[in-house]
Amino acid sequence: MIRTRMTWEDLIVVPLVLVAAAAAWTLHAQAWDLGGRSPILNYDTAQYAIAARELGWHGRLATPYALPIELVAHAEAPWPLAVVQPGLVLVEALVFKLVPAIGGHAGSDPRAWLTLIPSFCFFLMLAGSLALSVRHLYARWWPDAAGLARHGAALTLGLAFALDPEAQHFAIGGFTELPFTLGMLFLLLGLALEAPTQRPFLFGLVMGVTGLFRANMLWLAPLFVLAGLWCSPRERRVRVGSLLIAGFALVMSAWWIYKWHMFGTPTWDLTRFVMWDHVAGMDWFNLYHLPRYPQIPSGAEAWPLLAKKLATNLPIMTTAMLLGPRGLLIGGLAAWLVTARAPRPLRAAGFLSLVAAALGVVAASLSIPWLRYLFPTRILLEPMALLALWALIARTPAAMLGEAGRRAIQIAVAVLVLAWAGWSTGRGLDEARADSQERGVPSTSTITAISVMLNERLTPGETVMSNLGPALAWQTNHSVIHLALTPADVESCRRLHEFRHILLAFRTGKRAWNGWQEIMEREGSAATIEGLRVIEEKRFTSFDGFGVVWLQLGPMQPAMATAQVR
Secondary structure: OOOOOOOOOHHHHHHHHHHHHHHHHHHHHHHHOEOOOEOOOOHHHHHHHHHHHHHHHHOOOEEOEEOHHHHHOOOOOOEEOOOOOHHHHHHHHHHHHHOOOOOOOOOOHHHHHOOHHHHHHHHHHHHHHHHHHHHHHHHHHOOOOOHHHHHHHHHHHHHHHHOOHHHHHHHOOOOOHHHHHHHHHHHHHHHHOOHHHHOHHHHHHHHHHHHOOOOOHHHHHHHHHHHHHHHOOHHHHHHHHHHHHHHHHHHHHHHHHHHHHHHOOOOOOHHHHHHHOOEOOEOHHHHHOOOOOOOOOOHHHHHHHHHHHHHHHHHHHHHHHOOOOHHHHHHHHHHHHHHOOOOHHHHHHHHHHHHHHHHHHHHHHHOOOOHHHHHHHHHHHHHHHHHHHHHHHHOOOOOOOHHHHHHHHHHHHHHHHHHHHHHHHHHHHHHHHHHHHOOOOOOHHHHHHHHHHHHHHOOOOOOEEEOOHHHHHHHHOOOEEEOOOOHHHHHHHHHHOOOOEEEEEEOOHHHOOHHHHHHHHOOOHHHHOOOOOEEEEEEEEOOOOOEEEEEEEOOOOOOOOOOOOO
């Protein structure tokens, strides 16, 4: 790694990027009305928060929330972590330990705000690190470059990230995208600065820490190892490869042992079922909200189905990846990789960012084709491609453009990137204001009122089933099973884990799940459903327009014996 001296220009560029990032974060949070119309913890972020609280309070890696499918392997609460990765759980648990609860009441609003501290810090670190990475790259490979070009590139990369609306959105919640992306940035930058050759074990440790936040690292780690070997001298490749793998395995081994102990295999991952979303009549919603493992195709039957899904989603996700100036930037990166005779570390970092993005597109196409799954690789491919395009322009023969012409085109590309980022931010703010009015999750005040009502009726530690899922588990400090797919599936859930309360909260009856619409729209209909055994029903409408229905269930009937007596 190259030591570089901080200049007065750096003291201007980096603070400017950080201030811009903080301002963008504030505007995005205000557009969502965070803590008002939009609860601080949503479905995804609450899963990490409650697991972190469980670790901080009880010292166990577990969660008081479960999907119906999780009851098959573990019926009793708390449940092992079957969906979330441990990285963000550990970070948030540390925050909770540093700022202990006041008065012993779980789920209060100030405690939920603590989950934003890591995300906000990761957001600022990414913006600042992108700006600083330019200084390190130029100092290592282009030490004679003009200061204006160096600092202009740093400012452009930092501001482009800060103005990305998706990055802003992940920064106002406890998501894993930002810490995983930060780890990926360190890895790509380290690869470009020859870190795998000079510090292979440390590089492997960074791979492992990054892998604790998202499972994507399992297929990206071998690529980083191969890239490190390609950049290393032939006589050192065995040692470099061994240390890279050792560092990665050392960090990940505890998590693999945990899954082996809890689920019987270190490769267990409940999210693997999303591959069958919209395949053979299945979707991820039905797969997870039934208390049984799905019967999924295998072998020769599975490949044609997955190939058809990939062929359907791949063009859509590829188009999304190439939207706006990204197509120009990615094309510039590809051309630079083919034509430039750059040092191996730079080519390895550029090629790896391109391959990682391509794998991300394929993975999203095979799972759930949501744009959010492209974020970590997309947001790092853009600055890498921008630097490559600038380098490609700088190599244009002087007879064609001249020095002034090349500089003008480079500035035009930077202006295009920043203009697109600024327009995207404005559009993202408008969408956030509109979406916050129609959110399918009640406001923080409504969830608080619901939790007060439940705490008056539930005994300590009693489990409740609810479509509010982990958000309700955070607020009430009770174990929560996510709502079963239909009322007819409740009984099979109760056979695995006994509970006597169901809490429904939907904006309107028509927006309720198909099997639950009648209960939401017609009072008393729940008592007529066979097997549900409703003995009491209460309902009210919250101030933000959500219909809330609370059902108390009677005791279960004894199950019929199915085994024959010899």
